[in-house]
Amino acid sequence: MARTAGSHSDITGPRVRQAALRLFARQGYAAVSMRQIASEVGVQAGALYNYTPDKQSLLFDLMQAHMRDVLGAVPDPKGRSAMDQLEDFVRFHIAFHFGRPDEVFIAYMELRNLTPENFEVIEKQRKLYESHLEQILDNGVSAGAFAVQDPKIATFAVIAMLTGINTWFREGGRLSLEAVQDQYWHMVRTAVGA
Amino acid sequence: MARTAGSHSDITGPRVRQAALRLFARQGYAAVSMRQIASEVGVQAGALYNYTPDKQSLLFDLMQAHMRDVLGAVPDPKGRSAMDQLEDFVRFHIAFHFGRPDEVFIAYMELRNLTPENFEVIEKQRKLYESHLEQILDNGVSAGAFAVQDPKIATFAVIAMLTGINTWFREGGRLSLEAVQDQYWHMVRTAVGA
DNA sequence: CTTGGTTCTGAACAAATGTTCAGTTAAATC
DNA sequence: GATTTAACTGAACATTTGTTCAGAACCAAG
Structure with missing residues (x-):
């Protein structure tokens, strides 16, 4: 045998x-060319096709990996009160998304550049994540811990509010991650009427 | 004199x-071609250049017109209590954006496809809109009507929450515009600790 | 040093891009 | 009906696009 498989590919990949x-x-899927990506890697465009069958797969794989990471890291609500579950979720969402601004940005900006089949896969995972929060709210309402009229709407509102952080929060700003978590948790807690 | 200026152009334009x-x-600025636009109008691509100097201006003009419309329609806070000002703003934002889903979508999804000069113009108007809300919150805090730790963050949170409505709300759904306004206003009011 | 196989180059491909422009069409005025 | 001019066509342009592929370069094992 000769050179073992991926002797460079595990670096270039x-x-x-x-x-x-x-x-x-930064520029959006449609505005980025394969030559641009190759140039950033320091390689010719053709070489990229050792690592992805096409441009679309590159986008899809990035989104899929992100969604897998998110879903795998959602805090387990078992044995926690409704209020604690909600707090866990809010703090988790902020902390997790904080360290991955690019992934988050792509995951909700580039949905329309997925092929229909790929879109279906990602959308299913996205809804799975939302249903985590919806479950928490549903249960909390049943238990009398929260006072929201429509848990579905409250879910959207909370997710939008939390995800919006990525549009303005930059590391090294005047606020620490913990300060942001505290303030958003306060707003969420009061908004659900707890 | 002959045919008056714009005898067709006020239809085609x-x-x-x-x-x-x-x-x-639907597809994003970068993914749409001039030929595609022309085809939708029922005209050849070259004819578009009677109505826009280039593709970039087409995007910029759409965003600018939208921002002008928004800023021109923001409710006047004069003579209203802090609480009423906030309610006015929330209900206005939802109602106004409700009727213009495409404009709203473009206005915050296509910012990165503006040239730097055009971006600066739009960004300035966007910040002007945000500062409306921030003023309301600032004044309300001073007057003791609201209890938010950081009005700047509360501003981002409220705007993100409200703008997020466009991702799920469709006319003819199970909720009326008024019902959505009521529920969001309830969440905002409690979130600012009123 | 030879061999075998992975990784990359560099050129090529057809298709699509934004934009220009000479020329055709057609309508409004005289 | 002749003239004038706005509105549009259709072809052309230089670039750029995603993708393919034969061959060079390179490295590790025998």
Whole structure:
């Protein structure tokens, strides 16, 4: 046998995904060319096709990996009160998304650039995440811990509010992650009438 | 003199802007071609250049017109209590954005596809709108009507929450505009600790 | 040093892009 | 009916696009 499989590919491969992530987040999928990605990696455009069958898969894989990470990290609500479950979720969402601004940006800005089949897959995962929060609210309402008229709407409102953080929050700003978590948790808690 | 200026252009002109609006909102600026817009209007691509100097201006004009409309319609806070001002703003935002889903979508999804000069113009108007809300919150805090720790953050949170409505609300759904306004106003009111 | 196989280059491909423009069409005025 | 001019066509342009592929370069094992 000769050179073992992926002797360079385990270096170049991640760099390709990383470059695609950066560029897609900054300029948008449709505005980024394969040559641009290749140039950022320091390679010719043709070489990218050792690591992805096509441009679309590059986007899809990035989104899928992100959704897998998110869903795998959602805090387990078992044995926690409704209020604690909600607090866990809010703090988790902020902290998790805080360290992945590019992934988050792509995950909800580039949905329309997915092929219909790929879109269906990602959308299913997105709804799974939302249903986590909806479950918490539903249960809390039943238990009398929350006072929301429509848990579905409250879910949308909370998610939109939390995800919006990424549009303005930058590391090294005047506020720490903990301060942001505290303030948003306060707003969410009062908004659900607790 | 002959044919008066714009004898057709006052028909085709708006149709060009309308087609661009629709397509930009659905597929994104970068993914839409001039030929696609022309085809929707029922005209050849070259004819579009009677109505816009280039593709970028088409996007910029749409965003600018929207921002002008929004800023011109913000309710006047004069002579209203802090609480009423906030309620006015929340209900206005929902109602106004409700009738213009495409414009809203473009206005915050296509910012990165503006040239730097155009971006600066739009961004200035966007911040002007946000500062309306921030003023209301600031004044309300001073008057003791609200209890928010940081009005700047509360501003972002409320705007994100309200703008998020456009991602799920469709006319003819199970909820009326008024019902949505009521529920969001309830959440905002409690979130600012009133 | 030879061999075998992975990784990349560099050129090529057809298709699509934004934009220009000479020329055709058609309507309003005289 | 002749003239004038706005509105549009249709072809052309230089670039850029995603993708393919033969061959060079390179490295590790025998």
